Amino acid sequence: MAEPRDDRVSAAYRELPGEGPPPALDAAIQAAARRAVGSKPAAGRRWQKPLSIAAVFMLAIAVTLQVERHKPVVEDGAPVSAGSAEYPVPQQQAAPAGEVPPVQAVPAPAPKPAPAPPLAPAPMEKMEKKAFAPEPPRSEAAPVATPPAPPPMPAAPPPPTPAPAAPAAPIAMERAASGATADAMRIAPQAARRAKSELAREATTQERKMAEAMETPERRLERIADLRAKGLHDEADRELEAFRRDLPGYRIGEEWLRKVERR
Amino acid sequence: MPETDEQLMLAFAQGDAGAFDRLYARHKGTVYRFVARSLPAKADAEEIFQEVWMKAIEARGRYEPRAKFTTWIYAIAHNRLVDLWRKKGLSVVPLDGGSEEDDGPPIDPPGNPADEPFAQVSTKEALERFAAALAALPPAQREAFLLKEEAELSIAEIAQATGANEEAVKSRVRYATAKLREALDG
Numbered sequence: 001m002a003e004p005r006d007d008r009v010s011a012a013y014r015e016l017p018g019e020g021p022p023p024a025l026d027a028a029i030q031a032a033a034r035r036a037v038g039s040k041p042a043a044g045r046r047w048q049k050p051l052s053i054a055a056v057f058m059l060a061i062a063v064t065l066q067v068e069r070h071k072p073v074v075e076d077g078a079p080v081s082a083g084s085a086e087y088p089v090p091q092q093q094a095a096p097a098g099e100v101p102p103v104q105a106v107p108a109p110a111p112k113p114a115p116a117p118p119l120a121p122a123p124m125e126k127m128e129k130k131a132f133a134p135e136p137p138r139s140e141a142a143p144v145a146t147p148p149a150p151p152p153m154p155a156a157p158p159p160p161t162p163a164p165a166a167p168a169a170p171i172a173m174e175r176a177a178s179g180a181t182a183d184a185m186r187i188a189p190q191a192a193r194r195a196k197s198e199l200a201r202e203a204t205t206q207e208r209k210m211a212e213a214m215e216t217p218e219r220r221l222e223r224i225a226d227l228r229a230k231g232l233h234d235e236a237d238r239e240l241e242a243f244r245r246d247l248p249g250y251r252i253g254e255e256w257l258r259k260v261e262r263r
Numbered sequence: 264m265p266e267t268d269e270q271l272m273l274a275f276a277q278g279d280a281g282a283f284d285r286l287y288a289r290h291k292g293t294v295y296r297f298v299a300r301s302l303p304a305k306a307d308a309e310e311i312f313q314e315v316w317m318k319a320i321e322a323r324g325r326y327e328p329r330a331k332f333t334t335w336i337y338a339i340a341h342n343r344l345v346d347l348w349r350k351k352g353l354s355v356v357p358l359d360g361g362s363e364e365d366d367g368p369p370i371d372p373p374g375n376p377a378d379e380p381f382a383q384v385s386t387k388e389a390l391e392r393f394a395a396a397l398a399a400l401p402p403a404q405r406e407a408f409l410l411k412e413e414a415e416l417s418i419a420e421i422a423q424a425t426g427a428n429e430e431a432v433k434s435r436v437r438y439a440t441a442k443l444r445e446a447l448d449g
Contacts, residue, residue: 004437
């Protein structure tokens with residue numbers, strides 16, 4: 001569409017004296033803009049704080065649930081020293097709260113099996129299903145990346161984790177539920193460390209199994225013969241049994257049989 | 264990379280007061296002149312000018328960059344001017360509508376700009392006649408002319424900002440231009 005235009009008229013218009021708003025009006029409008037932004041933050045900012053609190057809350061619960069999942073394995077045995085150094089939380093927290101004394105502090109006579117609080121497990125399971133069910137494998141594989149890596153794993157199976165692991169979860173849940181996110185944050189790194197060390201141990205076992213699977217039959221027989229020669233017959237028997245189970249179709253030659261079978 | 268008006272307005276809507284300052288600095292002069300040259304009383308102009316920006320501040324959360332920011336802000340200004348005219352009972356000279364044919368006989372459209380001595384300096388008297396003719400234009404024509412010359416909106420954008428159809432806007436600009444040219448020629 002051709003737009004009507006007269007350059008002389010345009011030029012004359014440009015020659016008209018320029019005008020602008022008085023500075024007081026500028027200041028009033030700009031102040032109003034600042035007030036509007038300050039008093040009514042945009043949607044993104046309005047939700048920043050509650051969202052970050054919720055994120056911390058969810059993280060604490062996720063870590064606690066991870067610990068709960070691994071509890072039976074953990075209870076097998078972590079060093080007492082590590083436990084006492086790492087898990088002083090439940091007792092310390094129970095005391096100031098003054099509500100429920102720690103289970104260990106209760107005098108022995110009661111035949112009570114010291115169960116977990118009746119309401120605690122149910123909501124926890126419910127929350128787990130609700131909030132974390134969709135991503136089980138990922139949460140297993142990489143529960144929390146933020147805490148520092150645990151020390152290198154010993155060759156032997158890791159020592160047992162002390163019992164306080166059990167009360168840690170309900171306490172974390174209770175505190176988190178009551179809005180004490182700071183406490184939950186304090187518990188979270190410890191729980192995360194434990195969960196991570198468990199996962200590392202499992203990974204080591206898996207790696208060993210994989211290494212065995214990759215080993216040639218001759219190498220395995222050689223290892224069994226070596227065990228036998230050292231007099232470690234039980235272990236040699238176990239290995240031989242595992243060998244036969246893993247490789248049912250493998251025919252062990254006479255020469256090897258003499259070396260690997262108990263005589 | 265310079266920020267567009269639309270980016271600044273969205274940033275302001277997200278809480279960036281500095282974005283508003285930059286946007287305001289960019290457009291305050293043109294918006295003010297558009298309003299001030301549409302109204303005879305300076306006090307009215309300042310009031311409308313402030314209302315326009317207050318409305319923009321208030322509506323920041325609803326702003327969607329479907330159209331240019333300038334189209335949006337001048338649409339706000341147009342609505343404020345219409346309200347004022349109505350409030351003052353000046354509907355005898357409606358801002359919207361009105362037949363251009365009623366304003367007088369058709370005027371030939373401007374000739375080829377290449378043939379015009381447009382670069383000449385206007386005399387003081389010519390400029391005074393020009394300013395008086397601008398003030399005397401029917402509001403709809405003056406508004407269309409100002410939106411074109413001051414706000415540098417296209418015919419389509421003027422139509423969008425004022426709610427008129429493009430042919431009407433084109434006609435208004437043509438009539439206004441012809442009258443102003445006449446005033447310049449004396």
